[in-house]
Amino acid sequence: MGSSYRTEWWRPDLPGAETDRSEALAPAISGSAPGSVPFWGLMAFTFILLIAPQNQFPALEPLRLGLVTAALAIASYLLDRFLHWRPLSLWSREIGLAFGIAGWAILTMPFSSWVGGSVSFFLDVYVKTLAVFWLLANVVDNASRIRKIAWGLSVMAVPLTVTALNNFFTGYFYDKKTLRIAGYDAGLSENPNDLAPLLNLIVPLTVALLLSRRTPMARLSLIAVLGLEVITILATFSRGGFIVLATILLVYLWQFRRRRERKWVWAILLVMTLSVPLFGPAYVSRLATITDIESDQTGSAQSRWNDTVTAAGLVLKSPIFGAGIGNNILALNEARGDDWSLVHNVYLEHAVDLGVPALVLFLMLLKGCIRSASNVQKRSDGIPALREVFYFAEAIKVSLIAFSVAGLFYPVAYHFYFYYFAGLAVALEAVYRAEVSVRP
Secondary structure, eight states: OOOOOOOOOTOOSSSOOOOOOOHHHHHHHTOOOOOOHHHHHHHHHHHHHHHHHHHHSGGGGOHHHHHHHHHHHHHHHHHHHHTTTSSSSOOHHHHHHHHHHHHHHHHHHHGGGHHHHHHHHIIIIIIIHHHHHHHHHOOOOHHHHHHHHHHHHHHHHHHHHHHHHHHHHHHHHHETTTTTEOOSSSTTTSSHHHHHHHHHHHHHHHHHHHHOOOHHHHHHHHHHHHHHHHHHHHHHHHHHHHHHHHHHHHHHHHHHHHHHHHHHHHHHHHHHHHGGGOOHHHHHHHHHHHTTTOOOTTTTHHHHHHHHHHHHHHHHHHHSHHHTTOOOOOHHHHHHOSSSOOOSSSHHHHHHHHHHHHHHHHHHHHHHHHHHHHHHHHHTTGGGGHHHHHHHHHHHHHHHHHHHHTTTTTOOOTSSSHHHHEEEEHHHHHHHHHHHHHHO
8 A cells, every 4th residue: 555656637648657566657747856945844833843933932922933934835835846856745545545634524524513623623723734744745846955954953852851840850750750751842842741752753754864864963862862762762751652652662573683772672662761760660560450450449440431432332333424624622522521531532533423434434544544655665765775664664664663662652643743644655755766866
């Protein structure tokens, strides 16, 4: 279920159609690279999304920096395509599946338990997420750009981790009863349960940079960043975050089983082991509730499990249309009483909101993105000129596998966590073809 790129409808088939079609496609794709303005607009949006300067400087808030930068990036991209008579978008199976979920959300809105709420959520959240997913898939078209994104995310993770660790050591807690630290003052990282999956998704990109860099200074810097990311994930006291981090390590152990890079996995395990005493016995006690939910004195584990069971029952009652996009919180309230909490499961979010059809589309999208990254990794393996592409493809695959596990614990079905990395996975095919086309 890898990405399937098509030539433009108006291009005639080249003579010698029996030759490898991928060779014919490579120049077409690499030659249609958009300009740098939309890419740097995308980078600026990513900075605003993660760092949220408007929260640090309230005078910036009325400017709506996130919306403005995203709109400028998209507008400049479309203008570039129009001026150069190029197709407005590449097409892949994964893009079709993502927009298929959006289409199903629109079709099911008349059956929503709160139509106005679904329309508002769709426009305010999901449309923006899909726009960035689409822009990533189209703009990130060479190894240099994917490298810049990896560096950008890794560097942007530093203030998030430093702030969170400072909050831990100074006793600034999000929940004092459970010693849950306050995260970074931004939408994707303020809650420790949001900060943990965000950092987990960035970790593989930091690893890819570490493996592909040669200079000692770059490597030392990346080792420091990686250490901060791992320690902060533990400091969030997120059970799901710990499980996802363990999943990342297991995947890398398997990937590196015959490679010399496996030493880095053992180094991360050592950092984790040495970090645990910093958090005291409360951390070990919290992890113990993963397998013994009744031992959780806060009641959160029991509540999550009860909501999972309730959500599964709701899917059985309305398997086709669901409660409407963004309405699972209302459906849960009606089924088990007012608690105003989301179902902490990406898969059940899709099923409760949009029914089983949307869940199937999402599973196909997730699988397709993982397979797309895996295919690029395999094709670039052992080719020195594509060494960097290999590491980034591997990293994006690991991030998506990590999300597939994180999806069992977090209510982030329609947010940037998955779709940002899904966009990179779709872009990998164009990155690979562009790099191959310029190699002798």
